[in-house]
Structure formats: C-alpha cells, structure tokens
Amino acid sequence: MAKVAIVGGGIVGISCALALQAEGHQVTVLEPNTVGEGASWASCGCIAVGEVVPLSQPGMMMKVPGWLLDSEAPLSLRPSSALKLLPWFARFTANARPSKMRAIAADLARLTFSATADFKAQLGDIGHPEMLVERPIIKLFDDDTDKATMGAAFDLARELGCTIDEISGHEAHELDPAIAPDFKHAALLRDWSFVTDPKRLVEALHQTFLTRGGIVKRAGAAGxxxxxxxxxxxxxTDGAELSVDQVVLAAGARSKGLARDLGVPIRLEGVAGYSTALSDPGVELKHTIFYPKGGFGVTPYDGALAVAGTIEFASLDAEPNWNRADVLVRRAHRVLPGLKTEAAERRIGYRPFTPDTRPIIGRSDRLDNVHFATGHGQLGLTLAATTARLVADDMAGRRRHIDIQAFSPDRFS
Ligand SMILES: Cc1cc2nc3c(=O)[nH]c(=O)nc-3n(C[C@H](O)[C@H](O)[C@H](O)COP(=O)(O)OP(=O)(O)OC[C@H]3O[C@@H](n4cnc5c(N)ncnc54)[C@H](O)[C@@H]3O)c2cc1C
Structure with missing residues (x-):
C-alpha cells in the first residue's frame, strides 16, 4: 500500500483518488477550495465521445483582431491577457494544419472511445448509474451556411468511427418540442451522452471517497x-508537509506552475467558459442541445437547465466577465423560445488546455513517482474515469488499455 497525494480535487483528481483507493492505497486529496468547483462544476455535462476535432481551426490567427474588439463573440480574447497568452496561442494555432488536426483527432478518439464504458463502471462502483443519461445530443443549425461550418469536423469524426445522423430542424423539434421549430438542419450525435449535473456528480464521487476512508485536506500544494x-x-500552502510514495498532478489549469516546480515544463493555459444553471426554466428538455453558432449548449439537469459554453482566452487571475454568461442565456431564447431565466446561478470554469488539445497523462522520464493527469481541455468530464484507470494501471505496473505515448508530459520539452 502506497501513500498517494492527489494534487487537485476536480473531476479528474477525485476520479483518480477513487481508482487508487480501490487498489488499496492510502489516498489524500489536496484541494485548497471546494472539491469540484474548479472547471468541473461549469461543464456542459457531456460524455463527448465525438468531440475529437481540436479547437484550433485553420485561419484562427487571422481572427484574433476581431476577437479583441468583440467581447461577445463565441470565441474571445481579453485584451489585458493577450500578450501573456500569445506564445501559447501561437503554438495552438500551429496545430490547425489538416495533417496535425487529423493526428490529434485520432489520438483523442482512442481515449474517448473508452470513455463511456469507463464512466459507467465508475458510476456503477459508486452506486449512481442513473446519473448518466444515454441519449444522443442534438446540434442545431439555422441554415445551409451555418451547417457547413461543421462539415469538415463531422467528416473527420465520422471517419474515426463516430455516428452522426443528419436530420431536419423540424425533426429535432419533434424529438424535443421545446426546441424552436424553425431551424433548417440538425444533427444527432449518437455516441454522446450526458450527466444529470456535473456538480452533483463530483459531490457523489467525493462522498464515496470519504466514506471509504479517503482524506481530503483543505490545502494546496505549494512545492x-x-x-x-x-x-x-x-x-x-498551510505550511505543513505531506510525505508521499506517489503523487498525481491533477490541478487543472493551475498545473503548469506545479509541473515547473517538478522540473517538467508543460504548456498549458486555462480557457474560460461560463455556465448558468436555471432552476425554474419553464421548459422541459430531454436531450442536451448545442447551438454552435451561439457558442453554447443547454443540458437538462435534475429539475433545471444549464446554459454553458463560450471560449474566452483570459489569464487565470482575471476577474470573471459575467456578461459572457448573460449573453449565452439571452441567446438561448433563439433555441428555446419558452425559456424562463429569472432563477439563475452562474459558474465560471477554466478548461486546462494544451496547445495540441491532447491531455497530459502518464509519467515524465525525469521522475519515477509523479503521475500527470491534467490538460483535458474541453474533455475533462468525458475522460476523467478513463484517465483514472490509466493512472491506476500505471501505478500498479499493469499493461494499460490505451497507448498513452501521445499524451506524455515530456512532449513539450
Ligand atoms: C463551460 C464549460 C463546459 C464544459 N463542458 C464539458 C463537457 O460537456 N464535457 C466534458 O468532458 N468537459 C467539459 N468541460 C471541460 C471540463 O469541465 C474540464 O476539462 C474539467 O473540469 C477539468 O477537470 P480537472 O479536474 O482537470 O480541473 P478542475 O475541475 O479545474 O480541478 C482542478 C482543481 O485543482 C485545484 N488546485 C489548483 N491549484 C492547486 C494546488 N496548488 N494544490 C492543490 N489543488 C489545486 C483547483 O482548486 C481545482 O479544484 C467544460 C468546461 C467548461 C468551462
């Protein structure tokens, strides 16, 4: 039995904690804030199996001036953070070449195709299988031009084995009558599913970990x-020291500084997103819906709806721009005309993004007992259980079910 410290109590850290506890280790999670209230509680809640095409798209660098001027665009860059983020951003856009995008998508698909099974096993283990809703998600398009923006991403996802059915906007309205009837096109992404509330999910994982004897220390790792x-x-951070046999680095968007302290430089930035939970939405929704043109999704939670999304390149210490959350809620009326938005709780989360969109999983060649579990970008909820399985297998010296060479922390050197 090893003494294991998990640095970070988000969905990834707490999933690793449970998996390692199940191996018989003595596990302590270090979390300076409330467990799950980093990026994890702001997520759209999707097990996004087909979300493998990287965010970096051809021609991105050309769009930067426009984003600097329009703080309400689905993608924006805070002028105050632009200089600091530029080196990361340049590397990010360098991955927008078709050959690189294809390689990244194939690597991500190897992980996401294992995600549903790993996630179901995790939910079964904690006694909450009902938290996963296995229903396709719906993407909505105003017209032919709008649909064409997704064409290349759909083709690549299909090529890799994802199932995407194109339907009319009217058929989408028939599947979920709260959806406005006048969209021209829609797509059913059949491999996806969603959870009934990402915040409750992390709480349930956390509670099980504590019940089984795990320790959560309300302190951060300082070195x-x-x-x-x-x-x-x-x-x-409270001045104490924790002696360890093994460490898992899962501090989300804050992992970069800790990795530097460990002598393993990684490239990672937090990309902000916002979510608003509406507890009296006035409409019922059966599916998660995405409106790519508006830059958001709407997910049915237990008795509530969450409107979440937007990509904001802003430094981690910048004040949240809540206007971005409010813009999404206003735009959500285009999709759900009957939506009531009075009772609202807003959340912000920084997705931990690497410039190549691949997560960072595994050990560095420089350290024997540090396991990286970070950099999951827009896929942290999707990949948490799979990452936990990979970390547990590695620590036990078992053969891993997926080749993780492409996700090595040493690839940035
Ligand atoms: C709007 C939005 C929508 C999203 N939708 C989806 C989706 O549908 N599906 C999906 O798969 N993903 C989605 N994501 C992405 C997903 O939320 C993230 O990838 C995921 O939450 C990352 O989890 P994490 O545990 O790595 O990071 P976090 O949840 O950020 O957890 C990291 C934790 O580390 C702690 N920490 C920081 N510094 C230290 C330190 N020094 N010592 C100890 N602890 C520290 C933090 O306090 C934090 O709690 C979405 C994200 C956003 C913002």
Whole structure:
C-alpha cells in the first residue's frame, strides 16, 4: 500500500483518488477550495465521445483582431491577457494544419472511445448509474451556411468511427418540442451522452471517497521535496508537509506552475467558459442541445437547465466577465423560445488546455513517482474515469488499455 497525494480535487483528481483507493492505497486529496468547483462544476455535462476535432481551426490567427474588439463573440480574447497568452496561442494555432488536426483527432478518439464504458463502471462502483443519461445530443443549425461550418469536423469524426445522423430542424423539434421549430438542419450525435449535473456528480464521487476512508485536506500544494527522481513530500500552502510514495498532478489549469516546480515544463493555459444553471426554466428538455453558432449548449439537469459554453482566452487571475454568461442565456431564447431565466446561478470554469488539445497523462522520464493527469481541455468530464484507470494501471505496473505515448508530459520539452 502506497501513500498517494492527489494534487487537485476536480473531476479528474477525485476520479483518480477513487481508482487508487480501490487498489488499496492510502489516498489524500489536496484541494485548497471546494472539491469540484474548479472547471468541473461549469461543464456542459457531456460524455463527448465525438468531440475529437481540436479547437484550433485553420485561419484562427487571422481572427484574433476581431476577437479583441468583440467581447461577445463565441470565441474571445481579453485584451489585458493577450500578450501573456500569445506564445501559447501561437503554438495552438500551429496545430490547425489538416495533417496535425487529423493526428490529434485520432489520438483523442482512442481515449474517448473508452470513455463511456469507463464512466459507467465508475458510476456503477459508486452506486449512481442513473446519473448518466444515454441519449444522443442534438446540434442545431439555422441554415445551409451555418451547417457547413461543421462539415469538415463531422467528416473527420465520422471517419474515426463516430455516428452522426443528419436530420431536419423540424425533426429535432419533434424529438424535443421545446426546441424552436424553425431551424433548417440538425444533427444527432449518437455516441454522446450526458450527466444529470456535473456538480452533483463530483459531490457523489467525493462522498464515496470519504466514506471509504479517503482524506481530503483543505490545502494546496505549494512545492515538492525531491531526492533524485523521487518526490518524497509535498509542501502545503498551510505550511505543513505531506510525505508521499506517489503523487498525481491533477490541478487543472493551475498545473503548469506545479509541473515547473517538478522540473517538467508543460504548456498549458486555462480557457474560460461560463455556465448558468436555471432552476425554474419553464421548459422541459430531454436531450442536451448545442447551438454552435451561439457558442453554447443547454443540458437538462435534475429539475433545471444549464446554459454553458463560450471560449474566452483570459489569464487565470482575471476577474470573471459575467456578461459572457448573460449573453449565452439571452441567446438561448433563439433555441428555446419558452425559456424562463429569472432563477439563475452562474459558474465560471477554466478548461486546462494544451496547445495540441491532447491531455497530459502518464509519467515524465525525469521522475519515477509523479503521475500527470491534467490538460483535458474541453474533455475533462468525458475522460476523467478513463484517465483514472490509466493512472491506476500505471501505478500498479499493469499493461494499460490505451497507448498513452501521445499524451506524455515530456512532449513539450
Ligand atoms: C463551460 C464549460 C463546459 C464544459 N463542458 C464539458 C463537457 O460537456 N464535457 C466534458 O468532458 N468537459 C467539459 N468541460 C471541460 C471540463 O469541465 C474540464 O476539462 C474539467 O473540469 C477539468 O477537470 P480537472 O479536474 O482537470 O480541473 P478542475 O475541475 O479545474 O480541478 C482542478 C482543481 O485543482 C485545484 N488546485 C489548483 N491549484 C492547486 C494546488 N496548488 N494544490 C492543490 N489543488 C489545486 C483547483 O482548486 C481545482 O479544484 C467544460 C468546461 C467548461 C468551462
């Protein structure tokens, strides 16, 4: 039995904690804030199996001036953060070449195709199988031009094995009558599913971890004591030290500084997104719906709806721009004309993004006992259980079910 410290109590950290606890290890999660209230509680809640085409798209760099001027665009860049983010952004856009996009999509698909089974096993283990709704999600398009924006991404996803059925906007309205009847096109993404509330999900995982004897310490990691290739202890923000046999780095968008302390430079930035939970939405929805033109999705939670999305390149310490959340809620009326928006709880989350959109999973060649589990970008909820399985297999010295070479923390050096 090893003493394991998990740095970060988001969906990825808490999933790793449960998986390692199940192996018989003594696991402590280090989390300076409330468990799950990093990026994880703001997510759209999708097990986004087909979301494998990277966010970096051809011609992105050309659009930057427009984003600097329009803070309400689905994608925006805060002028105050632009200089700081530019080196990361340049690398990000360098991955927009078709050959690179194809390679990234294929790597991500290897992970996402395992996600539903791994996630179901995790929910079964904690006794909450009902938290996963296995129903396709619907994407909505105003007209032919709007639909054409997704054409290349759909083709690539299909090529990799995803099932996408194109239907009319009217058929989408018949499937879910709350959807406005006048969309011209829609698509059913059949491999996807969604959870009934990402915040409740993390709470349930957290609760099970505690019930099984896990420890959550309300402190962050401030540094590490190393002896050669081994981390011997984690220095905590409250001044204490935790001696460890193994460390899992799962601090989401804050992982970069900790990785630097460990001597493993990674490239990672937080990309903000916003979510508004509407507790009296006045409409019922059976599917998660996405309106790519508006940059948001709407997910049915238990008795509520969440309007979530938007991509904002802003530094981690910038104040949230709640106007971006409010814009999404206003735009949601285009999709759900009967939507009531009075009772609203807003959340912000920084998706931990690498420039190549691939997560960072596995060990560095420089350290024997540190496992990276970060950089999941827009796929952290989807890939948390799969990442946890990979980390647990690696720690146990078992053969991993997926080749993780492409996700190595050493690829940035
Ligand atoms: C609007 C929006 C919609 C999204 N929709 C989806 C979706 O539909 N499907 C999907 O799969 N993903 C989605 N995502 C992405 C997903 O939410 C993230 O990828 C995921 O939450 C990342 O989880 P994490 O555990 O790595 O990070 P986090 O949830 O951010 O957790 C990291 C934790 O580390 C802690 N921490 C920071 N510094 C330290 C330190 N020094 N010591 C210890 N702990 C520290 C933080 O407090 C935080 O709690 C969405 C994200 C957003 C914002």
């Amino acid at each position: 590490f004591d190393r002896e050669g290739r081994q981390v011997r202890s984690v220095k905590l």
